[in-house]
Amino acid sequence: MLVILKTLLTVGAGILVFAAILGVLYWLASQLHEPWRERARVAVFVGPAIVLLTGLVLPAIINLRLSFHDRNDDWYGFRNYVDIFTDEDNLLVMRNTLWWGVMVTLASTVMGVIIARYADRMRGEPVAKALIFLPTAISMVGAGVIWNFVYSPKEYGLLNSMYQLLPGEQKTQFFLQENTFFGIENNFIPGINTFFIMIVVIWIQAGFSTVVISAALKGVPDDLVEAARIDGATDRQAFYKVVLPYIKGTIITVATTTTIAVLKIFDIIQTMGKGGSFGTSTIANEMYEQGFPQDNEGLGAAWAVLLFLLVVPIVFVNARNQKAMREAR
Amino acid sequence: MTATIAPAPGHDLTPLPTKVAKKLGSPVGRAAVWMLAALWTVPTMGLLISSFRPEDDIKSTGWWTWFTEPTNVTLENYSGVLENKVNGLPFSDFFWNTVRIAIPAAVIPIVIAAFAAYAFSWMKFKGRDLIFVLIVGLMVVPLQMCLIPLLQFFGSSYFPDALEGTPTIWLAHAIFGMPIAIFLLKNFIGSLPSEVIEAARVDGASHMTIFTRIVLPLSVPALASLAIFQFLWVWNDLLVAKVFGGGAESQPMTFAMVDMVGNKGNEWQLLTAGAFVTMIVPLIVFLSLQRYFVRGLLAGSVKG
Secondary structure, three states: OOHHHHHHHHHHHHHHHHHHHHHHHHHHHHOOOOOOHHHHHHHHHHHHHHHHHHHHHHHHHHHHHHHHHHOOOOOOHHHHHHHHHHHHHHHHHHHHHHHHHHHHHHHHHHHHHHHHHHHHHOOOHHHHHHHHHHHHOOHHHHHHHEEEEEEEEOOOHHHHHHHHHOOOOOOOOOOOOOEEOOOOOOOOOOOHHHHHHHHHHHHHHHHHHHHHHHHHHHOHHHHHHHHHHHHOOOOHHHHHHHHHHHHHHHHHHHHHHHHHHOOOOOHHHHHHHOOEEEEEOOOOHHHHHHHHHOOOOOHHHHHHHHHHHHHHHHHHHHHHHHHHHHHHH | HHHHHOOOOOOOOOOOHHHHHHHHHHHHHHHHHHHHHHHHHHHHHHHHHHOOOOOOOHHHOOOOHHHHHHOOOOOOOHHHHOOOEEEEEHHHHHHHHHHHHHHHHHHHHHHHHHHHHHHHHHOOOOOOHHHHHHHHOOOOOOOHHHHHHHHHHHHHOOOOOOHHHHHHHHHHHHHHHHHHHHHHHHHOOOOOOHHHHHHHHHHHHHHHHHHHHHHHHHHHHHHHHHHHHHHHHHHOOOHHHHHOOOEEEHHHHHHHHHHHHHHHOOOOHHHHHHHHHHHHHHHHHHHHHHHHHOOOOOOOOOOO
């Protein structure tokens, strides 16, 4: 009982203090005279976010400096970056990360559009969407256990058990535990083990894109669709010509968010990929492995900078797209 | 709200709406949705079934063999999780710790981000677009990179060390959730019809009035979906709580779960039940927020 009371008090106090701070700030801003009042109000609206974000900006700057130093913190020039672009293993890490960005983003966004479209107004829509959402709610620890029941080479591994059903004597496959797959070396792109982990992440991410795209779909005014249909458009045409352009912004948003989340993929590589073994490493994983266990902070930092640079074009395209959409209205 | 829709000029649509709209979508599409939903559920179902099986069965046969003898169930895994003491504390303490961390850590960043998203969409100030692009760029800064510098700041004497570090965890979550929250909300709030905002402004409404009376109510679907995910990330987090929190008495359920498995060595079968115990609240949050994904909030505000 005591612990529940304590919980409620802390939650209440935390939110109250927060609301009070915002309220007082806005009240103070309103006491000023123009033109300062407008400026102060802008500051109250954006300020808290900017203050919090310094918590990300400062580490990023420290990191940039680190990337030009070696493991003894001596000046190292661009050699960390040269290392990344020449070392064979590092190139695989980079290829893996790019595949992650493309495959998972494409698969989960397309899934999201398809489910949001066909489940919309369907009987049992909430149930179907809840089922797709289910994996998103499971913690990483839980996901690890679940997929162990799928990939494990032991008797309780689903894939191997299904494989054993084929006629004849079948050799047990060690998914994620060795570099060969049905007797074939998998040095082609991407490492087949990376692909197995991608399936898990698509399984988790689809819930996110479905929920967000579905929310946008509900925002499409009925009269638009009806007008199109009255003008003789088929379902397909109404969807591709009217609905899809209307929610294009959201789809791009979802794709961007997913790409960025996936480029940072880390936890699951640590658990399912055993810290990036058997060709499963990614940039974020390498960043951690170099930075902490291998004590080579400079190289880890260089990976982080590279990750940041990879995202810049995505953000740029996104910003331009937004601007174009705003001007089109 | 539908009552306020002005019929588009030239068409009298009043008798048609629901009938026509319902036809969008096809039997094949619906079948595909159910098939995908079923496929998506298979791994989770395996976990659910396993969580009710005795330890020996879990570790020796596949969960699908349960169908051959469906009476062979036990609650041992669940009682194992719930009765287990972690650092001398009952499991329920950790549940409440998670609640205590998760609610403010979900609410605070969303409120701050909504304010910022409004400013980036509808307030005019120098460098607005540039700052926004930089914030989106910050989405990529990986959490692992910021842990040590932030820890040094929070650990310094300038920062109060109150309530077993819980406010520190809130702040850390707010920081890490900020870029994506601003990005998602800005995309939604920025695409609200400018006619509505302009009209309010002409009527002399202040920013705060427009924000609370117009923008927030219209953004309910976006806010609801963001709330679900921010809550989910925070609820399932282990790393941030471990790094920024105090001792075991302030730690969330995820900590208790990992600790349980670590201390008891080979008892990973408890995780099958544990995964479901931690999943219940996020599912309730999702199901209860789902009804806010409502249609037609914008109806009548724009010319069709």
